[in-house]
Amino acid sequence: MSAVLETPPVVTKPVMARINWVKAAPWLYTIALFVAWELLVIALDMPPTVLPAPTDVFGAIAKYWSPIWKNSIQTLYTTTLGFAIAVVAGLAIGLFIGWSKTIYAGLYPLMIGFNAIPKVALVPILVIWFGIGTVPAVLTAFLISFFPIVVNVATGLATIEPETEDVLRALGAKKMDIMLKVGIPRSMPYFFGSLKVAITLAFVGSVVSETVASNYGLGNMMSSAQSQFNVPLVFAGLLMLAIEGIVMYAIMAWLERRMTGWAHRSTMAQ
Amino acid sequence: MSHLVSIDNVDMRYGGASGTLAVSGLTMRVDKGEFAAVVGPSGCGKSTLMKLVTGLHIPQTGVVVVAGQQVTKPVSIVGMAFQNPTMLPWRTTLENILLPLEIVEKHRHRLRANKKEYVEKAERLLEIVGLKGFGSKFPWQLSGGMQQRANLCRALIHEPELLMLDEPFGALDAFTREELWCVIRDLHAAQGVTIILVTHDLREAVFLADKIFVMSARPGRILKEHRVPFERPRDLEVMYQAAFNDMVHELHGEIAKARVAA
Known part of the structure; x- marks a missing residue:
């Protein structure tokens, strides 16, 4: 018995304990998803024209790399351009709306109504105005993604603590002073938070428009692949979109942490 | 009278x-x-x-x-202080205290040129209320009592x-x-x-x-x-x-x- 107790504890930790599971989790879950998908296709004996296995999809990516790459860049271009316009316009409109209670009350219902319109219904109108191609895709991305930015910036401005405002107004601060010193810095966490939502919406907008009215872009590529029953290529397009979406989201999340670290203070204190 | x-x-x-x-x-x-x-x-x-x-x-x-x-x-x-310290979380304590100077007509135009003088004044106030050396901390790094001290400094910085x-x-x-x-x-x-x-x-x-x-x-x-x-x-x-x-x-x-x- 005593001999067993005296055995020194194992010094090197086992392999399982040395892996940072939280860091590894996103990769493991992604791989698991693909494996499950592959197994499902094999188990149900799905034809590739209904549900291609991940191996078929990766095969399609390798086979059609040149058009996939070109169209991915096109979609990324229309999305980021539309998104950039949305950021500028959304920030400006948000500040404008948040400026006064009257403007807020007057414009808010209009904005809600506008946001309720399915943007795909606007694409034909944009085509009448601008023709098919890049412009309607950029504009659709813009229209769909600027709303969350506006709402968030306006909310940040509208929720200034009345006591802060009193302290400054008693010192003779003008509306402009309060906006510059308190309102705008205060709304920045809301603004950067909204970028994460807006960028993913921008992809929805540009791809919808490309699918209906364009000769370029992943949306167009997928719709023509579909008409040729090239289902692996459709899935390849979806996969590329997902990757672009994740990358852009990650950039926005990084930007948010960089610019408004003070708003995430619970993790930064001391 | x-x-x-x-x-x-x-x-x-x-x-x-x-x-x-x-x-x-x-x-x-x-x-x-x-x-x-x-x-x-x-x-x-x-x-x-x-x-x-x-x-x-x-x-x-x-x-x-x-x-x-x-x-x-x-x-x-007038200087004002409320129960809620209302410090702005994106500014350091010192910058929070200097805020009234950016607003009050008498000081706002000479703040940039005389920054050093004003910062010294803020630091003197911080010392009086027992917060010496905390100026570079963010308000959310301070306890409630310390925030309220800083709040008093902010209310006093423009010599009301x-x-x-x-x-x-x-x-x-x-x-x-x-x-x-x-x-x-x-x-x-x-x-x-x-x-x-x-x-x-x-x-x-x-x-x-x-x-x-x-x-x-x-x-x-x-x-x-x-x-x-x-x-x-x-x-x-x-x-x-x-x-x-x-x-x-x-x-x-x-x-x-x-x-x-x-």
């Missing part, structure tokens, strides 16, 4: 002719350099009083005069003639509160600033003030004015004297009566 603040027969009603009457027939005077406290049942219009004196509200009837001028717009000779305090120590624990009483007592003695303190804490009022106004329930008016007889400088020990307790007791009785009358 030089009254810094004089309020004469003021009525203030919120929300139009049929709205609530917050104060009615309010009359009070505070001399230059005096420390006045205002106590009363809750909802008696103490915060309205703050807003009237600072010019954030203009009364419907009656006259408010601050530093010899009738108040018709915000008066910038009048300091308005709205229950500034209400959210603090008893020991921190007593410490800050001493801080504010010493600031008052050193800077010669006039202070109006709105509070629920009767011991706080008696310990700090020269003059105590008791307000009635809504619509608020001044029921009684007390002179506080204790010698300055006052030590915390004064609170354990019989005369001190008698005064607190008397105030307590008056407010209890005002509550019943409501």
Whole structure:
């Protein structure tokens, strides 16, 4: 018995304990998803024209790399351009709306109504105005993604603590002073938070428009692949979109942490 | 007689002719350099009083005069501190304290050129309130009591003639509160600033003030004015004297009566 107790504890930790599971989790879950998908296709004996296995999809990516790459860049271009316009316009409109209670009350219902319109219904109108191609895709991305930015910036401005405002107004601060010193810095966490939502919406907008009215872009590529029953290529397009979406989201999340670290203070204190 | 603040027969009603009457027939005077406290049942219009004196509200009837001028717009000779420290979380404590200087007309144009002088002044204030070396910390890295100290510095940085305090120590624990009483007592003695303190804490009022106004329930008016007889400088020990307790007791009785009358 005593001999067993005296055995020194194992010094090197086992392999399982040395892996940072939280860091590894996103990769493991992604791989698991693909494996499950592959197994499902094999188990149900799905034809590739209904549900291609991940191996078929990766095969399609390798086979059609040149058009996939070109169209991915096109979609990324229309999305980021539309998104950039949305950021500028959304920030400006948000500040404008948040400026006064009257403007807020007057414009808010209009904005809600506008946001309720399915943007795909606007694409034909944009085509009448601008023709098919890049412009309607950029504009659709813009229209769909600027709303969350506006709402968030306006909310940040509208929720200034009345006591802060009193302290400054008693010192003779003008509306402009309060906006510059308190309102705008205060709304920045809301603004950067909204970028994460807006960028993913921008992809929805540009791809919808490309699918209906364009000769370029992943949306167009997928719709023509579909008409040729090239289902692996459709899935390849979806996969590329997902990757672009994740990358852009990650950039926005990084930007948010960089610019408004003070708003995430619970993790930064001391 | 030089009254810094004089309020004469003021009525203030919120929300139009049929709205609530917050104060009615309010009359009070505070001399230059005096420390006045205002106590009363809750909802008696103490915060309205703050807003009237600072010019954030203009009364419907009656006259408010601050530093010899009738108040018709915000008066910038006032510093304010509330129960909620309202420090801006994206600025360091020092930058928070310098904020009023970016607003007040007299200082805003010379702030950039004389930054060093102002920063030194802010650091002196931080030292007085016992926050030396904390200027570079963000407010959310400070405890509640420390934030309230910084809040006092911010209220004093532009050298206001009048300091308005709205229950500034209400959210603090008893020991921190007593410490800050001493801080504010010493600031008052050193800077010669006039202070109006709105509070629920009767011991706080008696310990700090020269003059105590008791307000009635809504619509608020001044029921009684007390002179506080204790010698300055006052030590915390004064609170354990019989005369001190008698005064607190008397105030307590008056407010209890005002509550019943409501």
